[in-house]
Amino acid sequence: MSAQITPNAAFDEVINRFGTHSAKWDMMERIYGVPAKDGISMWVADMDFRPPACVQEALQGMLDHGVYGYYGDDAQYRAAICWWMQNRHGWRVDPEAIFTTHGLVNGTALCVDTYTEAGDGVVLMTPVYHAFAKVIRAAGRDVIECELSVEGGRYEMNLEAWDAQLAALGDHAKMIILCSPHNPGGRVWSRAELAGVAELARKHDLILVSDEIHHDIVFAGHTHTPMALIDGIEERLVMMTATTKTFNIAGSHSGNVIIPDAHLRAKFASRMAALGLSANSFGLVMTEAAYSPAGAAWVDEMVAYIDGNRAIFDAGIADIPGLASMPLEATYLAWVDFSGTGMPSEEYTRRVEQEARIAANHGPTFGTGGDGHMRFNLATPRVLVEQAVDRLAQAFKDLQ
DSSP: OGGGSOOOHHHHOOOOOTTTTOHHHHTHHHHHOOOTTTOEEOOSSOOSSOOOHHHHHHHHHHHHHOOOOOOOOOHHHHHHHHHHHHHHHOOOOOGGGEEEESSHHHHHHHHHHHHOOTTOEEEEEESOOHHHHHHHHHTTOEEEEEEOEEETTEEEOOHHHHHHHHHHTTTOEEEEEEESSOTTTOOOOOHHHHHHHHHHHHHTTOEEEEEOTTTTOBOTTOOOOOGGGSTTOGGGEEEEEOSHHHHTOGGGOOEEEEOOSHHHHHHHHHHHHHTTOOOOHHHHHHHHHHSSHHHHHHHHHHHHHHHHHHHHHHHHHHTSTTOEEOOOSBSSEEEEEOGGGOOOHHHHHHIIIIISOEEOEEGGGGOTTOTTEEEEEOOSOHHHHHHHHHHHHHHTGGGO
16 A cells, blocks of 8 residues: 555654654653664654754754844734634634643643633543643543544534533533544544534533644545634634644644633733743744745645555554554544454553554543543654554454
């Protein structure tokens, strides 16, 4: 299959990330017991690719200047965000609605801190990105899990059941966090589904935080709709986007929290001021450079490359009896169901980590519905995806 896919040299290059303080590679052996000497790291959601040349050149310009003082006049930075959202997503953003946080986990934590109180409930649609629950619980709030349904091999929203679940809780829930596109299931939610979530938020008087960090990594045949384009939700909506996933610059710890409503915006601004938060100049410079025509061209190439990796990985998983990879509509994160093997989690996890020597995320960390699954990061050179597929086939060869 790989011979049918045109390789891209920039993405095919295997870059040695060991010894670079890479959480993904330098922590692999300590956390998963996967040996550094020949293990494949497929857990942390960053890519093993360099960002586009426009980002590298912007950083080089900072280095050449050699003075790293306080950043001022961010008009061009805000304009770049507005340009990207309009041109890539059909969404007009007011530049005054943009707040810069230290990444979107920080953005999530700030939303929880700003719009809820200790003891309040925050709704998650599980299984979902594990950092949400972590920051909610750390803030002394309650996680309310509304479990996604599996229909036709992909996740679906069970809005009627969630409505009844929230009604039974009275006014305990104050916020709902949407992951769009969905991590780890790779779903691109339809307009109808998004409208249903908006109605759920209105009916139960919830602040709706829409984390759309993966919105640029969407495969052919699917179209992402920003929640901000759904009618009637603006007065309770907080949008979260970032360059970090799209351009592999997560270390910049820069995220966009975009708040259309003036009242919600004022509350968020007040909380940021009280905490003394301000942006990192390196993140601002990288964001402005990335959100450009050159950055857009790179993203198109990157998405096509990852789609090729997805095809190879899914074909390999499909050849192993008992394993099923959820159809990936967006993101570079494959969600694999091992329940068909009949093995306990300890056994299939052992085979993945010790026999295949692959570090992948454990499903239960994503909340209710995650049992029986593991998440694999496909944003890596194709040769490593091919090696991973071969190793998994060998580790489960007794099933074939």
